[in-house]
Amino acid sequence: MNAVLKVAALGLAQLVAIGLLVFVPAGTIDYWQAWVFLAVFGLAAWIPSIYLQVTNPVALQRRMRSGPVAEGRRVQKVVMLGLYGSLVAICVVSGFDHRFGWSSVPAALCLIGDVVVAVGLGVVVMVTIQNRYASTTVQVQSDQHVVSTGLYGLVRHPMYTGNVLMLVGLPLALGSYWALIFVMPGVAVLAARIQDEEKLLGDELDGYREYTQKVRSRLIPQVW
Template sequence: MDQLTNKAVKGVVGLTVSLGLLIFLPAWTIHYWQGWAYLIAFCLPTLLITLYLAKYDQELLARRVDAGPSAETEKSQQYIQAITGLLALALVIVSVIDWYQEWSRVSSLFSIIADGLILVGFYIVFRVFQENSYTIATIKVDTNQSVTTTGPYAIVRHPMYSGAFLIFIATPPALGSYWALLISILLTIGLGFRAVDEERFLVRNLQGYSNYCQTTKYRLIPFVW
């Protein structure tokens, strides 16, 4: 295993451990099947996508490894990433506390369906990576980069965020919560702010992006926005 792949896989392992702690410490038990199902639905696709990129697109994997607010050069994006990161932590913790305190009564079937939606969200992310090797974790334009208009980009301008939207919305019911959907809404608003701010940057710096915005009408959700 090369150094980049080793670093990326270690990152996934660290994510799995951290997410497991976020789930099972507030639950105060390991007898929480919704937590285990969510952990698998979230981390297994993450690992598979990482291994795919390690084999077929190491340049993209290298770009994705450099993530987080500190990697951003745009101040507005640093703030948005920091806030959405905190909200994502709160989303999981509040969902688990809701389940533990039994504030919501989410059926087992609905939790399983929500796990399925999370897998769909990750599949959209995977298709984005297949179509666009410039899907980096920070907002910038690389030399020779062109506008991607195929695959999911033919439907919405920010399909990566569409996949994230599904994951955010499905997380609370997957973990047995309805109340945490309020945080999902805030995260979706954060995605919207990030998408709009990103478009301002791309219109200024990526040739052809303005025309793309005119031909592909929807940003995040087809037929809605």
């Protein structure tokens, strides 16, 4: 139970941090789009995290070790700084957008954005379940083998596909067209991360080069 409470506490801290990034620039808590997003994000992140803590705590720990500090490769530290910077910029610009009324995003589109975020989080969770070696840091385990079924049969990096969905859905969920500007930099750094990660996997993971010939798409099926 203590472990479950710890996961819930970490999730709450994450929500508070995101809330500050949005509400402080907005200058108000009268921001229904942000409240709905936080509710969706909290439920879509907490419930799977608690499930993983009960059923597969090792996988959850790999998922929770993230960020520039957790990365062992210098290029990945830079990439993660860029990705986190994009996420922070989306939240902050969305808050300012709400304050100054730069965008007029229909409520229906905001709710669609929430759905896209939830789907993206769901994809990340599915990856964690389907691949016990899945990690938010770039590394190869000593006993790791190639997983080519499930979502890995569609793209080689489905966790990052989920990240892209969250990047796209976030500014819409927060009601900001202007924040969409920061989606492309986020996708660009993910693409750079994939390029570097594939070099590592090709060199250190048996069977990965053969897998790349079977599954051609890295991030988006039939696109790239």
